[in-house]
Amino acid sequence: MTTVTMVSTGRRRPLMRFVALLVVAFLGLLSPAAAGGGKKPSRAERKAVRKEQIEKAKAQVQKFEQMKKDGADMISNTKEAAALRSYELRKKKTRGIIRKREKPISSILFPGMAPEEYSKNELIPINVELVESRKTQVPYKFYDLPVCRAPQEAAVRKVRKNLGARLQGYKQQASPYEIRVGINKSCTPICMVSIGGRKLRWLRKLVERQYRVHINLDQLPVLMRSKELNYAVRGYPLGFKAPASYTGLKSDELYLFNHLKFTVSYHEDPSQFDGMRITGFDVHPVSIEHKVDTDTITSATQISTCNADGALEVVNDPATYLALRSGSSGEPLKVVYSYEVEWEESDVEWTDRWDVYLVGSPDDDIHYFAIVNSLMIVLFLFGAVATIMIRTLRKDIAGYNEMQTIEDAQEETGWKLVHGDVFRPPSFSPMILSVAVGTGVQIGVCFFSVLLCSLLKLVNPMKKGQALTSIVVLYVLSGTVSGYYSSRLYKFCDGKAWKRNTMLTAVSFPGLLVTMFTILNIFLSFAKAATAVPFWLVISMFLLWVCVSTPLVFAGSYLGFRADKTDVPTKTNQIARFIPEQPFYADVPFSCLFGGILPFGSVCIELFFIMSALWLHQYFYMMGFLMAVLFILVATCSMVSIVMCYLQLCGEDHRWWWKSFWNCATAGVYLFLYALWFLSSKLDLIGFLPILVYLTYMSMISIAFGLLCGAIGFYSCFWFTKKIYGAVKVD
Numbered sequence: 232m233t234t235v236t237m238v239s240t241g242r243r244r245p246l247m248r249f250v251a252l253l254v255v256a257f258l259g260l261l262s263p264a265a266a267g268g269g270k271k272p273s274r275a276e277r278k279a280v281r282k283e284q285i286e287k288a289k290a291q292v293q294k295f296e297q298m299k300k301d302g303a304d305m306i307s308n309t310k311e312a313a314a315l316r317s318y319e320l321r322k323k324k325t326r327g328i329i330r331k332r333e334k335p336i337s338s339i340l341f342p343g344m345a346p347e348e349y350s351k352n353e354l355i356p357i358n359v360e361l362v363e364s365r366k367t368q369v370p371y372k373f374y375d376l377p378v379c380r381a382p383q384e385a386a387v388r389k390v391r392k393n394l395g396a397r398l399q400g401y402k403q404q405a406s407p408y409e410i411r412v413g414i415n416k417s418c419t420p421i422c423m424v425s426i427g428g429r430k431l432r433w434l435r436k437l438v439e440r441q442y443r444v445h446i447n448l449d450q451l452p453v454l455m456r457s458k459e460l461n462y463a464v465r466g467y468p469l470g471f472k473a474p475a476s477y478t479g480l481k482s483d484e485l486y487l488f489n490h491l492k493f494t495v496s497y498h499e500d501p502s503q504f505d506g507m508r509i510t511g512f513d514v515h516p517v518s519i520e521h522k523v524d525t526d527t528i529t530s531a532t533q534i535s536t537c538n539a540d541g542a543l544e545v546v547n548d549p550a551t552y553l554a555l556r557s558g559s560s561g562e563p564l565k566v567v568y569s570y571e572v573e574w575e576e577s578d579v580e581w582t583d584r585w586d587v588y589l590v591g592s593p594d595d596d597i598h599y600f601a602i603v604n605s606l607m608i609v610l611f612l613f614g615a616v617a618t619i620m621i622r623t624l625r626k627d628i629a630g631y632n633e634m635q636t637i638e639d640a641q642e643e644t645g646w647k648l649v650h651g652d653v654f655r656p657p658s659f660s661p662m663i664l665s666v667a668v669g670t671g672v673q674i675g676v677c678f679f680s681v682l683l684c685s686l687l688k689l690v691n692p693m694k695k696g697q698a699l700t701s702i703v704v705l706y707v708l709s710g711t712v713s714g715y716y717s718s719r720l721y722k723f724c725d726g727k728a729w730k731r732n733t734m735l736t737a738v739s740f741p742g743l744l745v746t747m748f749t750i751l752n753i754f755l756s757f758a759k760a761a762t763a764v765p766f767w768l769v770i771s772m773f774l775l776w777v778c779v780s781t782p783l784v785f786a787g788s789y790l791g792f793r794a795d796k797t798d799v800p801t802k803t804n805q806i807a808r809f810i811p812e813q814p815f816y817a818d819v820p821f822s823c824l825f826g827g828i829l830p831f832g833s834v835c836i837e838l839f840f841i842m843s844a845l846w847l848h849q850y851f852y853m854m855g856f857l858m859a860v861l862f863i864l865v866a867t868c869s870m871v872s873i874v875m876c877y878l879q880l881c882g883e884d885h886r887w888w889w890k891s892f893w894n895c896a897t898a899g900v901y902l903f904l905y906a907l908w909f910l911s912s913k914l915d916l917i918g919f920l921p922i923l924v925y926l927t928y929m930s931m932i933s934i935a936f937g938l939l940c941g942a943i944g945f946y947s948c949f950w951f952t953k954k955i956y957g958a959v960k961v962d
Contacts, residue, residue, distance in 0.1 A: 307456065313578065341694075355410050365847060366917050400760070420529070427561075439485060454514070465848070471486055492517060494574075517546065522534065670740045682861060707775055733785055831901040
């Protein structure tokens with residue numbers, strides 16, 4: 232026994248020492264001031280420190296506000312301008328609802344992206360993108376212009392192409408400019424291009440319509456900055472139009488920018504990383520008529536206005552502007568393209584390099600106000616629905632259930648009178664209704680899935696074409712949903728032509744979009760626009776539709792027709808009940824027009840930012856707000872449908888099927904009217920083709936939006952009627 236006791240004690244001693252160490256460490260964590268040998272600050276001292284911090288924050292706010300009033304520089308790469316930008320964008324950088332924390336803009340726009348360090352004299356890929364204008368929605372490729380071609384050995388950054396980028400015409404190509412890390416380059420000629428005839432007239436039209444060239448370096452779009460005017464804009468214009476009062480000529484003249492001054496900003500910190508990080512990419516275009524005596528131009532050619540000994544700095548001077556016109560005897564215009572590069576060290580860190588691109592964009596407060604505005608509509612409708620469900624319906628149901636005699640039953644009034652007809656299938660084309668509702672459900676599932684993928688960081692809307700790719704792919708993959716819901720509704724309406732129903736569900740909406748897109752693509756192809764889709768891509772889309780989407784629709788339809796017929800609480804009479812005359816405001820089209828206002832009103836403010844991103848080339852990345860707006864839209868459509876359905880049934884009108892769909896689907900009509908207002912007030916489109924492009928795509932969006940709202944309204948009304956008629960006793 233003694234031996235056993237000694238062995239047991241020997242095993243316990245290390246355990247007790249370990250427990251004692253844990254207790255000491257825990258007490259040290261509870262009292263960090265005592266562990267450090269210091270005294271724990273009192274409540275008054277903590278209050279004083281907090282007050283001092285608040286005073287410093289107030290002083291900093293006052294300083295920045297005064298700088299803004301004085302028109303301080305906000306767009307340059309100085310430390311003061313970067314601090315002012317950070318203050319201006321503080322609300323965009325704040326993330327979190329309960330625990331707010333500040334994150335850099337770059338991590339918000341491009342989560343997971345790591346900085347790239349470059350070594351001295353390393354060749355950096357500089358890519359050209361589209362040439363586009365706000366005045367026309369018809370972009371062109373850079374090498375469609377009469378410009379110098381990229382050399383064969385040019386560095387190219389490989390970018391993974393996707394379906395959306397191809398549909399939008401995005402294609403990054405190597406530029407004719409050569410930029411090496413840390414190496415300044417004075418004026419360097421590239422080539423000479425002869426421009427005449429039709430090409431010259433086309434180039435003049437592009438300059439007059441304010442087309443801009445977009446280039447990127449290290450995934451940064453090129454910027455034109457003006458410290459004096461305190462503005463920054465992406466891309467640089469092809470040229471400019473000078474009024475006669477400026478040039479002294481008899482009429483306005485068009486000039487071409489043929490010399491580019493690149494300024495690359497970089498940040499170095501040997502204690503943190505090796506090499507250089509690029510934090511800015513600027514351009515200053517110059518129009519200059521280079522004097523040359525030869526038709527063959529290389530980078531080594533000596534030009535008196537560029538790189539010859541004693542050449543002056545290349546600047547914008549009205550006396551040397553390059554006019555876009557042919558010679559006096561009609562000879563082609565000879566243009567010498569050149570560029571120069573300057574490297575500039577900056578205090579701006581890599582994480583803050585995207586701040587300047589969002590300066591001047593609306594604050595997040597506007598999105599919060601839009602959501603609050605929409606929530607007010609939802610609360611108003613919720614009050615109306617609550618009144619109907621809790622007070623009116625409860626009283627009606629209790630009264631109906633207490634009727635014991637035939638005489639009492641004969642005195643029934645209101646919505647219970649139509650219990651034998653409320654679930655009668657619609658007399659007008661249940662086939663079209665089922666197809667429209669099934670398609671609307673598919674659009675809703677697709678939209679929700681895209682937003683969910685964006686919130687989970689699986690899709691980044693800032694990357695070219697990624698959002699459109701996800702929309703197309705997820706719509707195709709959700710074909711089972713449309714087939715299932717369309718077939719269930721068609722089966723409930725006692726439909727027998729299930730093959731036709733399935734084919735129409737698979738073909739109708741995609742076929743309409745493809746037809747509209749194909750007609751538009753013909754016009755774009757004649758205009759040689761970058762967004763003109765090649766024939767092989769059209770075939771690929773067709774195969775994606777036929778080989779993936781259609782089989783999924785058939786699979787969903789099979790499941791829907793195999794499922795049991797939807798149960799309803801009442802039986803349908805053999806003879807339809809007579810419908811009394813309805814007031815004009817309760818009948819089509821007035822009721823539908825009234826019903827579509829609120830669903831559209833709940834999303835109209837957020838819609839403005841989406842359309843600005845689509846047509847004004849602005850950034851939109853706040854998918855969390857868009858998800859909230861989607862939920863608000865669903866709630867609004869549901870409540871509008873329920874309220875209007877109840878009022879219709881109280882008027883003894885049992886034809887709620889199509890009305891419940893159109894009461895909310897007319898929100899698509901209001902969306903198209905809003906698009907017409909946006910076209911007339913916010914856009915300055917020139918020509919027939921730009922307007923055709925805008926109206927075609929907005930028609931597609933409006934139809935999809937109307938189908939989504941209509942499907943929500945229909946199923947809300949269907950649920951409501953089953954609920955209320957299931958709560959009454961019907962003989």
